[in-house]
Amino acid sequence: MAGLAGVAFGWSPEAFWGATPAELAALVAVVAGERAAPPDAATLQHLMEAFPDG
Structure with a gap:
């Protein structure tokens, strides 16, 4: 997974393990x-x- 994060996101191993x-x-x-769906009116009011x- 650390290697994939490095390729996909440019993360170093330290960045991966620190995330x-x-x-x-x-x-x-x-x-x-x-x-994610935007909040509806009731959620915003709350x-x-x-x-x-x-």
């Missing part, structure tokens, strides 16, 4: 073209109420 699984997954998702920072 979190979430960081690697995020890069793989971008390369694969996967996208977030605005939870984090009312103006």
Whole structure:
């Protein structure tokens, strides 16, 4: 996996071993073209109420 990350993302072995699984997954998702659906109105409203920072 470290070798593949080096070829695909230009990572050194140190970068691979220092990365979190979430960081690697995020890069793989971008390369694969996967996208999360945007939040709906209810989710946005909930977030605005939870984090009312103006």
